[in-house]
Amino acid sequence: MPEESKGPDSISLQPEGVKAPAEAAAPGTGTEGVKAPPAAAARPTASVKPDAPAAPKPPAAPAKSAGPVPEPWESEFVAHLRQQYGSGIEEASRYLGQTYLVVDQAILPEVLRRMRDDEGFDYLVDVTAVHYPKRDQQFEVLYVMYSFPKNERTRVKTKIKDGEHVPSAVLIWETANWLEREVFDMFGIVFDGHPGLKRILLPDEWKGHPLRKDYDILLQDREWVQINLGIESGQ
Amino acid sequence: MSQPIDTSYLDLDTKDETFLDSTELVLNMGPQHPSTHGVLRVILRLDGEKVLGTECVIGYLHRGVEKIGENRTYAMFNPYVDRMDYVAAVSNGLGYCETVENLLSVEAPPRAQYIRVILTELCRISSHQVWLGTHALDIGAVTPLFYAFRDREEVLKIFEKYCGARLTTHAFRIGGCIYETYDGFEQDVKKFCSFFLPKLDEYEELLTTNRIWVTRTKGVGILKPEDCIALGVTGPVLRASGVKWDLRKSQPYECYKDFDFKIPTGINGDTYDRYLVRIAEMRQSVRILQQAVEAIPTGPIMAKVPKVIKPPAGEVYHSIEAPKGELGYFIVSDGSTQPYRVRVRPPSFVNLQALDKMVRGLLVADVVAVIGTLDIVLGEVDR
Numbered sequence A: 001m002p003e004e005s006k007g008p009d010s011i012s013l014q015p016e017g018v019k020a021p022a023e024a025a026a027p028g029t030g031t032e033g034v035k036a037p038p039a040a041a042a043r044p045t046a047s048v049k050p051d052a053p054a055a056p057k058p059p060a061a062p063a064k065s066a067g068p069v070p071e072p073w074e075s076e077f078v079a080h081l082r083q084q085y086g087s088g089i090e091e092a093s094r095y096l097g098q099t100y101l102v103v104d105q106a107i108l109p110e111v112l113r114r115m116r117d118d119e120g121f122d123y124l125v126d127v128t129a130v131h132y133p134k135r136d137q138q139f140e141v142l143y144v145m146y147s148f149p150k151n152e153r154t155r156v157k158t159k160i161k162d163g164e165h166v167p168s169a170v171l172i173w174e175t176a177n178w179l180e181r182e183v184f185d186m187f188g189i190v191f192d193g194h195p196g197l198k199r200i201l202l203p204d205e206w207k208g209h210p211l212r213k214d215y216d217i218l219l220q221d222r223e224w225v226q227i228n229l230g231i232e233s234g235q
Numbered sequence B: 001m002s003q004p005i006d007t008s009y010l011d012l013d014t015k016d017e018t019f020l021d022s023t024e025l026v027l028n029m030g031p032q033h034p035s036t037h038g039v040l041r042v043i044l045r046l047d048g049e050k051v052l053g054t055e056c057v058i059g060y061l062h063r064g065v066e067k068i069g070e071n072r073t074y075a076m077f078n079p080y081v082d083r084m085d086y087v088a089a090v091s092n093g094l095g096y097c098e099t100v101e102n103l104l105s106v107e108a109p110p111r112a113q114y115i116r117v118i119l120t121e122l123c124r125i126s127s128h129q130v131w132l133g134t135h136a137l138d139i140g141a142v143t144p145l146f147y148a149f150r151d152r153e154e155v156l157k158i159f160e161k162y163c164g165a166r167l168t169t170h171a172f173r174i175g176g177c178i179y180e181t182y183d184g185f186e187q188d189v190k191k192f193c194s195f196f197l198p199k200l201d202e203y204e205e206l207l208t209t210n211r212i213w214v215t216r217t218k219g220v221g222i223l224k225p226e227d228c229i230a231l232g233v234t235g236p237v238l239r240a241s242g243v244k245w246d247l248r249k250s251q252p253y254e255c256y257k258d259f260d261f262k263i264p265t266g267i268n269g270d271t272y273d274r275y276l277v278r279i280a281e282m283r284q285s286v287r288i289l290q291q292a293v294e295a296i297p298t299g300p301i302m303a304k305v306p307k308v309i310k311p312p313a314g315e316v317y318h319s320i321e322a323p324k325g326e327l328g329y330f331i332v333s334d335g336s337t338q339p340y341r342v343r344v345r346p347p348s349f350v351n352l353q354a355l356d357k358m359v360r361g362l363l364v365a366d367v368v369a370v371i372g373t374l375d376i377v378l379g380e381v382d383r
Helices: A016-029 A039-048 A076-088 A105-117 A176-187 A222-229 B012-022 B065-070 B074-081 B089-104 B110-139 B143-163 B185-207 B211-217 B225-231 B236-240 B271-295 B347-352 B355-359 B364-374 B378-382
Strands: A089-095 A098-103 A123-131 A139-147 A152-160 B025-029 B041-047 B050-057 B314-322 B325-333 B339-345
Touching: A076 A089, A076 A098, A076 A105, A089 B314, A098 A105, A105 A139, A105 A152, A123 A176, A123 B314, A123 B325, A123 B339, A139 B325, A176 B347, B041 B364, B050 B355, B050 B364, B065 B074, B065 B339, B074 B089, B074 B339, B089 B110, B089 B314, B089 B325, B110 B143, B110 B185, B110 B211, B110 B271, B110 B364, B143 B185, B185 B271, B211 B271, B211 B364, B225 B236, B236 B271, B236 B325, B271 B364, B325 B347, B347 B364, B347 B378, B355 B364
Parallel strands: A098 A152
Antiparallel strands: A089 A098, A123 A139, A139 A152, B025 B041, B041 B050, B314 B325, B325 B339
16 A cells, blocks of 8 residues: 555654645545544544544554454443543543543543552553644653552553643652653653652753654754764764 | 851861761762663762662663664564663563564464463573672672573573574564474473572572671662552562562463462562572572473464554553563554554663662662662663
């Protein structure tokens, strides 16, 4: 397929303006224009109908047979959360046997705290983020957690716009300290209430956040390299 | 001129006390320091020789593995993961291959699973041997280093015969294994098992009841189980604190549920217990090896995987019990040939965060012991 790499969320390091015509053409050329809307259109509707997360994932290239589809995650806990927060719980799904919640950023700290205190998710496995430059809410911040008493794993996600802050989870799980610092380092997402939010893997003076999609793999902070390493370029 | 001269400092009695109480020394340790196992820099705040606090400075070995992953195809990224925890490269590869297999909804055939388990357990032994040798050397025992590295050679020889590489093996492929076992593989593994068990006794003879070893490790760097869980510490460090948790048992992957083995746990959560747990873990690995090599089935070693790997759009988190703890991969696929995002959840990085809590109130020499007992590999911390 010639347009295989032009999927809704395909990797592109080009500026958005360059990519736009190709993206606009994709649904027209695809045979299933209705079934494969661009991600930007699919996302906002998901928050309006929280109990019908039928197609939260952007489908793959149109010609490809659809892979496994996330199914709704029904449990007592989810029902309870829905009752309390209503549309704040944007999605509760199960994909390939793994459950995840998508929650509104405003209720994130409460949900995380309840996950630990009421649901027994006492071990925060990982905090990370994913960058989707074409979406309105560019970043997904993810919390992978595990419950020792229940031997269960789940994920809580929240979506934020570029420049928006996320409340820190350090007071809920100590381990979030370095993990959030890494997300800040790599994506530039600021965690409010973090005890010492500074870069962890890159030098403190480094400019840019490498895991953003607009940061090319060959990009570097040339100035830093020249001053600190005394060479023309690190490449 | 007009200021009166302060003579209070001449009062030697008071001066002495205040001097001892108020002086804090900031000491830099590393990044080039033999006991930091790579390029770890620790800034120590000291009162005399007592550690008041630490700050880790990491990132000297940062290569941007996650960014590289986004710019390579699924198969091309496979060798890169070996370079993270380079003393346990097989485990890294296993975790990555399994995660992509989950995305593809395929499972490696039984024979491939057995080969994978055998190599991963061999790798666990070799990783623990590196830990034992270097950790003992840090504390002042030189002999275990030679013993451990001498015996590790036997593991590396099996790796080399199997896939041609000793350290960064790239032994597994997405969907199974690419190499069939060589003639005499089973015999080699069996021979290694019977060779290695007496060697383990030899290590223990050198250390377990050694008075210097016991004094240097007992009660040093204690981590309570609740601290471990709050800090996300996994692997032998968690088990030494008494939490009986091993992903091979709690969420079995590959064919681990076929084997009879135990999860060794400690009681006190100190450096000595972590030593005992790792030694016991090596014995359990030998048990798994002995069972696996007897029961290894025949059949294909590769599942039906397309030539061009294009998993359907979606995201998966999968983790395995690496020698150092929970090694997790979170991969987001957008349906193309390259992962949209690869996140590695490295056990060393998260475990290292516990260093500060463990060394507070101890002496500088104990910091060396605690870094050793955490068993970090900086290639994985910094990625």
